[in-house]
Amino acid sequence: MKLVLKRIHFGETFTVGQLYESTEHGESPICYVLEDKYREVEGQDVKVWKVQDNTAIPKGVYGVRITMSPRFKTRLPLLLNVPGFEGIRIHSGNSSKNTEGCLLVGMTWDGKSDWIGSSKVAMGVLMPMLEKATECTIDIK
Numbered sequence: 001m002k003l004v005l006k007r008i009h010f011g012e013t014f015t016v017g018q019l020y021e022s023t024e025h026g027e028s029p030i031c032y033v034l035e036d037k038y039r040e041v042e043g044q045d046v047k048v049w050k051v052q053d054n055t056a057i058p059k060g061v062y063g064v065r066i067t068m069s070p071r072f073k074t075r076l077p078l079l080l081n082v083p084g085f086e087g088i089r090i091h092s093g094n095s096s097k098n099t100e101g102c103l104l105v106g107m108t109w110d111g112k113s114d115w116i117g118s119s120k121v122a123m124g125v126l127m128p129m130l131e132k133a134t135e136c137t138i139d140i141k
Contacts, residue, residue: 004027007140011037016035017033018031031125033103036056037096057079062137088101088102088103091123096114107121
């Protein structure tokens with residue numbers, strides 16, 4: 001399974017994107033994604049531009065594996081080998097105050113604010129898709 005995250009809005013303290021499933025037939029929208037502020041400076045080491053717990057992860061293609069989250073005490077998608085970041089999960093939440101670098105999913109967004117809605121619904125859509133996949137990547141653009 002190939003996921004594609006297209007960042008579409010860069011706010012003062014947050015970033016919003018749209019998550020798609022990519023197949024040979026095209027891309028199908030799944031949900032919105034809320035992240036911390038996008039700060040990446042291409043060509044510079046992550047250590048230069050990262051603000052701990054307040055920075056969106058770098059652009060790139062990452063493996064995704066469902067593992068037990070010690071923090072949330074449940075199985076959640078984990079992004080693998082993210083430069084300068086550890087423990088990056090996809091999980092529910094509504095505001096960038098809930099992200100700490102992770103990707104929050106939601107079904108609704110008003111087009112301007114730091115808030116996505118129906119987050120648990122989005123997780124309910126995404127998790128079965130990921131659990132069926134034998135392999136998964138996410139391409140963050």
